[in-house]
Amino acid sequence: MVLLSGGMDSAVTLAIARNEGFACHALTIDYGQRHRFELQAATRIARALGAIEHKRIALDLRAFGGSALTAPMDVPKDREIPAIDARSPADDAGGDIPITYVPARNTIFLSLALAWAETLAARDLFIGVNAIDYSGYPDCRPQFIAAFERLADLATRMGVEGRAVRVHAPLLHMTKADIVRKGAALGVDFGLTHTCYDPDPSTGRACGRCDACRLREAGFREAGTFDPARC
Amino acid sequence: MVLLSGGMDSAVTLAIARNEGFACHALTIDYGQRHRFELQAATRIARALGAIEHKRIALDLRAFGGSALTAPMDVPKDREIPAIDARSPADDAGGDIPITYVPARNTIFLSLALAWAETLAARDLFIGVNAIDYSGYPDCRPQFIAAFERLADLATRMGVEGRAVRVHAPLLHMTKADIVRKGAALGVDFGLTHTCYDPDPSTGRACGRCDACRLREAGFREAGTFDPARC
Numbered sequence: 437m438v439l440l441s442g443g444m445d446s447a448v449t450l451a452i453a454r455n456e457g458f459a460c461h462a463l464t465i466d467y468g469q470r471h472r473f474e475l476q477a478a479t480r481i482a483r484a485l486g487a488i489e490h491k492r493i494a495l496d497l498r499a500f501g502g503s504a505l506t507a508p509m510d511v512p513k514d515r516e517i518p519a520i521d522a523r524s525p526a527d528d529a530g531g532d533i534p535i536t537y538v539p540a541r542n543t544i545f546l547s548l549a550l551a552w553a554e555t556l557a558a559r560d561l562f563i564g565v566n567a568i569d570y571s572g573y574p575d576c577r578p579q580f581i582a583a584f585e586r587l588a589d590l591a592t593r594m595g596v597e598g599r600a601v602r603v604h605a606p607l608l609h610m611t612k613a614d615i616v617r618k619g620a621a622l623g624v625d626f627g628l629t630h631t632c633y634d635p636d637p638s639t640g641r642a643c644g645r646c647d648a649c650r651l652r653e654a655g656f657r658e659a660g661t662f663d664p665a666r667c
Numbered sequence: 668m669v670l671l672s673g674g675m676d677s678a679v680t681l682a683i684a685r686n687e688g689f690a691c692h693a694l695t696i697d698y699g700q701r702h703r704f705e706l707q708a709a710t711r712i713a714r715a716l717g718a719i720e721h722k723r724i725a726l727d728l729r730a731f732g733g734s735a736l737t738a739p740m741d742v743p744k745d746r747e748i749p750a751i752d753a754r755s756p757a758d759d760a761g762g763d764i765p766i767t768y769v770p771a772r773n774t775i776f777l778s779l780a781l782a783w784a785e786t787l788a789a790r791d792l793f794i795g796v797n798a799i800d801y802s803g804y805p806d807c808r809p810q811f812i813a814a815f816e817r818l819a820d821l822a823t824r825m826g827v828e829g830r831a832v833r834v835h836a837p838l839l840h841m842t843k844a845d846i847v848r849k850g851a852a853l854g855v856d857f858g859l860t861h862t863c864y865d866p867d868p869s870t871g872r873a874c875g876r877c878d879a880c881r882l883r884e885a886g887f888r889e890a891g892t893f894d895p896a897r898c
C-alpha cells in the first residue's frame with residue numbers, strides 16, 4: 437500500500453517498493469488541495485511505475501481549514517527554510533512549522549492507507565516522508581512513523597492476530613539530492629511529477645518560489661542534474 | 668472535540684464532556700454507512716445536548732469495503748456475543764472480531780477529530796468507545812486509545828509545542844447498563860439516539876437482532892429501565 441500524492445517523493449517511494457518486489461496498490465487522497473495538477477500527476481505516475489491498482493478517495497479537509505493548503509491563505513514564497521541537523525532531525529521540529537502544515541494530514545492519510553491495506557490483507561504501508569530536506573512538519577519525523585506503526589498493530593484485526601503492520605518510509609533519512617539520484621537510478625520520470633504548492637492555475641507551471649519548489653530545485657542542483665519538469 | 672455517531676454511547680460521551688464544563692464541537696463522519704438514520708440522530712443529539720458546533724464530513728469508506736457496514740454483506744443476527752472478562756478486557760480481542768468491524772475506523776475518526784481540534788486549538792478529544800459490552804473490535808480497547816494519544820502528540824504542531832493532546836474515553840470501563848444510568852442521570856434523551864446496524868429502510872425501526880441492538884437491549888434491561896426508542 438503506497439500513499440501517492442503526485443509529487444516526486446511519493447513517486448520515488450513507489451519505485452522503491454516496486455523494486456523491492458512488492459505488488460503495489462497506490463492510494464491518492466483528494467483532500468481539497470489548492471489545485472488538481474497533483475492528482476493528475478498521481479494518475480500518470482501510478483500507471484508509469486506499474487502500480488497494480490490506483491484508488492483516489494475524496495476527503496475534503498477544507499471543512500477544517502487551518503492550513504495554507506486547505507484554507508484561503510497565501511502560500512509563503514522565498515522563505516528561508518531552516519536547516520535541519522541531518523544527524524538528529526528527530527528533535528528539530530516545533531520551532532518553525534510553516535502555515536503549509538495541514539493539521540494531522542499524515543495521520544489521516546496513513547489511517548486511510550491502513551484501512552484499505554487491511555481489506556486487502558496487506559501489511560506493508562509505504563509513505564514518502566522525509567525528515568532532512570523538508571518543511572519541518574511534525575508528521576514527517578521518524579518518531580511519528582514509529583508511533584503510527586505501534587498504533588496500527590493495536591488498531592486492526594491483522595495486528596491483533598499477530599500479523600504486524602510495517603510502515604516503510606524509505607526516504608526518511610535521505611537528502612533531496614539522494615532522492616533525485618535514487619529515483620533516477622530506478623527510472624522514475626520526474627517530468628511526470630508535480631511538486632509546487634501554488635502553480636499557475638491555467639498551465640500548472642510551478643511557481644519556483646514556494647518551499648516545495650525550492651527544496652526540489654536544490655535537490656536537483658545538488659544531484660548535479662536537471663529537473664525535466666522545469667525544462 | 669467529540670466524535671458523535673448518533674448512537675447512545677457517543678450521546679452519553681457528549682453529555683459527560685458538557686457536564687465536565689467543556690465547550691463541545693461535535694464531529695460526525697458520513698462514511699457511507701448502511702443507512703442515514705444514524706446521521707439524522709447525530710444532528711438531533713448535537714442540538715439537544717448543547718454542542719456549540721456540529722460538523723458532518725463525508726469520507727466514503729465503501730471505496731475500501733471489508734465490513735458488513737461498508738460492503739454488500741449481511742449484518743449478523745441473533746449472534747452469541749462472546750463474554751468479555753471485565754477485569755481484563757485488554758487481552759480479549761482477536762479471537763472473535765465480527766464482520767461488522769470496519770477496518771481502521773476509529774483510527775480514521777480520531778485522526779479527523781485531531782485535525783479539526785488542531786485548527787481550533789482544542790486539545791481534548793472525546794470518543795465513546797467501550798471495552799466491556801462491545802463487539803470485540805480491536806480499536807475499542809484501552810491500549811488503542813493510549814497509543815493514539817501518544818501518536819497525537821508526535822503528529823501535531825500542538826503536541827510538538829508541548830500542549831499535549833488528551834483522548835478521553837469516559838465509557839471505556841463501563842458496562843452498557845452503567846452507560847444507560849449515566850446518560851439518564853445527565854438527562855440524555857435516549858429516544859433521540861439510533862443504534863441498530865440494520866434498521867427497516869423506510870421507518871428506521873431497529874431490527875432488535877444485530878449485535879448493536881442486543882447489547883443496547885441488555886443494557887436497558889440490566890439498568891432496570893425502558894428504552895424510549897423501542898416504545
